[in-house]
Amino acid sequence: MTLHPSDAFPAAASNRQPPPPAMRVLVTGHLGYLGPAVVGTLTAAGHQATGLDSGLFASCSLEPEPAIGWIRKDIRDVTVEDLRGYDAVIHLAALSNDPLGFLNPDLTHAVNAAATVRLGRLARDAGVPRFLNSSSCSAYGAPDEPWVDESSSPAPVTPYGVSKVAAEGGLSALATDTFCVASLRNATAFGYTSRLRTDLVVNDFVSSAYLTGVIKLNSDGSAWRPLAHAYDIANAFALALVAPSEAINGTIFNVGAEQQNYRVREIAEAVARAVPGATVSMPDRAPADRRSYRVRFGRVHALLPAFHCRLPLDEGIRDLLGNLQRVGFSSTAGLSRIEHLQGLLRDGQVDDTLRFVAPPARASGAEGKTSMAPQAMPPRR
Numbered sequence: 001m002t003l004h005p006s007d008a009f010p011a012a013a014s015n016r017q018p019p020p021p022a023m024r025v026l027v028t029g030h031l032g033y034l035g036p037a038v039v040g041t042l043t044a045a046g047h048q049a050t051g052l053d054s055g056l057f058a059s060c061s062l063e064p065e066p067a068i069g070w071i072r073k074d075i076r077d078v079t080v081e082d083l084r085g086y087d088a089v090i091h092l093a094a095l096s097n098d099p100l101g102f103l104n105p106d107l108t109h110a111v112n113a114a115a116t117v118r119l120g121r122l123a124r125d126a127g128v129p130r131f132l133n134s135s136s137c138s139a140y141g142a143p144d145e146p147w148v149d150e151s152s153s154p155a156p157v158t159p160y161g162v163s164k165v166a167a168e169g170g171l172s173a174l175a176t177d178t179f180c181v182a183s184l185r186n187a188t189a190f191g192y193t194s195r196l197r198t199d200l201v202v203n204d205f206v207s208s209a210y211l212t213g214v215i216k217l218n219s220d221g222s223a224w225r226p227l228a229h230a231y232d233i234a235n236a237f238a239l240a241l242v243a244p245s246e247a248i249n250g251t252i253f254n255v256g257a258e259q260q261n262y263r264v265r266e267i268a269e270a271v272a273r274a275v276p277g278a279t280v281s282m283p284d285r286a287p288a289d290r291r292s293y294r295v296r297f298g299r300v301h302a303l304l305p306a307f308h309c310r311l312p313l314d315e316g317i318r319d320l321l322g323n324l325q326r327v328g329f330s331s332t333a334g335l336s337r338i339e340h341l342q343g344l345l346r347d348g349q350v351d352d353t354l355r356f357v358a359p360p361a362r363a364s365g366a367e368g369k370t371s372m373a374p375q376a377m378p379p380r381r
């Protein structure tokens with residue numbers, strides 16, 4: 001199978017006939033893990049993507065990427081002028097994931113909730129018709145029920161999860177007849193993008209099995225996690241971009257697949273099956289992870305009928321392994337968000353609000369056109 005969004009994921013075309021006109025889309029956080037998948041999928045569907053990112057992970061790419069426009073800016077500093085002229089904003093920028101949220105809970109709230117809602121308001125003021133927010137199933141945290149869906153009360157147990165729930169609420173309140181806003185509550189992402197993260201459970205296990213032959217659990221492995229491939233999440237954004245406004249306006253919906261809820265130890269076993277000789281190691285008296293949620297995904301199918309997850313776990317693992325081999329993967333350095341940001345803090349490159357102290361060195365591109373932008377397709381599956 002080839003992971004080529006234009007034939008694997010005919011995203012925009014599958015919702016309407018004839019295909020909708022190309023849209024100008026501002027993708028915040030395009031230099032993060034999901035960015036290459038989202039931008040690649042949009043580009044393959046004929047849309048024009050521009051990125052907006054403060055560049056915290058600008059250097060963290062495993063391979064060269066095609067160029068798109070890059071507004072190098074912190075979302076806390078965005079003005080209404082930055083947002084004029086776009087048909088939609090896909091908002092990915094965030095201090096993303098649970099461990100990172102603990103680095104500075106106040107800052108996590110400031111970026112993920114306050115600045116996100118402000119960004120939504122500015123987009124509405126700028127006349128942008130559609131705003132799609134990347135939320136997270138971390139909202140469910142530690143629920144009482146064995147299964148959760150969008151009607152379940154959020155029970156976030158981390159600053160990250162709390163910030164995501166706050167953003168959803170603030171953004172939904174902005175919806176009007178002319179400003180369509182929706183939050184996609186994504187499952188835990190996995191799989192290869194050129195801006196790989198190894199602090200996500202599947203990617204962590206695969207990269208560690210690949211490099212060391214050992215898959216190390218930090219918990220007893222009993223916790224449930226819903227998983228979705230990065231390119232399946234990207235496809236959901238592409239479909240939501242062209243979905244009728246009346247279908248999605250003001251909604252929050254889970255993105256993933258019911259059959260892709262796994263216990264962490266099952267994920268470890270799946271990785272062990274795919275990497276010859278790899279073993280699973282668990283610490284003595286391993287603690288249980290409080291965050292455990294099994295998620296239902298009925299609503300996304302009702303709102304975006306063309307959506308389904310096309311990259312199941314086993315296939316995503318095989319693909320990731322193939323890509324690691326292809327790019328000559330030899331180290332996880334720079335691929336854990338918290339470690340990378342701690343490095344920037346230690347080196348004095350960013351202050352404690354994660355703003356760059358001096359203009360960052362020009363990587364292989366700076367504001368304007370940049371070659372740091374995401375690729376249209378991962379070249380191999």
Ligand SMILES: NC(=O)c1ccc[n+]([C@@H]2O[C@H](COP(=O)([O-])OP(=O)(O)OC[C@H]3O[C@@H](n4cnc5c(N)ncnc54)[C@H](O)[C@@H]3O)[C@@H](O)[C@H]2O)c1
Nearest residue numbers: 029031032033034054056074075093094096134136186189
């Ligand atoms: N990766 C997952 O498993 C997952 C699951 C569910 C939801 N999400 C959500 O999807 C979005 C994208 O996730 P990701 O894994 O690509 O995250 P990421 O951490 O890899 O990338 C986030 C990007 O946002 C940028 N950014 C951070 N703070 C910024 C600021 N103040 N101003 C401008 N740019 C800023 C960073 O530089 C980075 O490029 C996030 O909102 C995340 O919460 C991710």
